[in-house]
Amino acid sequence: MQLALDPTTRVDCPRCHQVVTPLRPWRHWKTVRMAYFGGLGLALLGAPVILADGFVLIPTLMLYMVAIGPINTLAGQRAVCSRCSCVLE
Numbered sequence: 143m144q145l146a147l148d149p150t151t152r153v154d155c156p157r158c159h160q161v162v163t164p165l166r167p168w169r170h171w172k173t174v175r176m177a178y179f180g181g182l183g184l185a186l187l188g189a190p191v192i193l194a195d196g197f198v199l200i201p202t203l204m205l206y207m208v209a210i211g212p213i214n215t216l217a218g219q220r221a222v223c224s225r226c227s228c229v230l231e
């Protein structure tokens with residue numbers, strides 16, 4: 143998910159040599175990542191309950207742990223040129 147958050151900020155693209163509005167990732171992805179780790183800490187505190195229910199909660203926790211990959215990818219995106227997708231930052 144990329145959004146042009148500030149349309150007034152224009153950047154000179156080194157690849158296409160034009161002044162373009164960069165496509166910036168959603169700025170709250172890093173907050174989402176921190177919230178993810180907070181949820182993981184809560185799961186650690188609730189480990190006795192989670193381990194007692196191995197049929198539903200353990201697979202749910204595994205799915206939750208798989209979610210860190212896409213969250214890390216989205217949190218690590220950088221601004222790109224809106225014309226040629228060159229990384230600008």
Ligand SMILES: [Zn+2]
Pocket residue numbers: 155156157158159160162223224225226227228
């Ligand atoms: Zn460009």
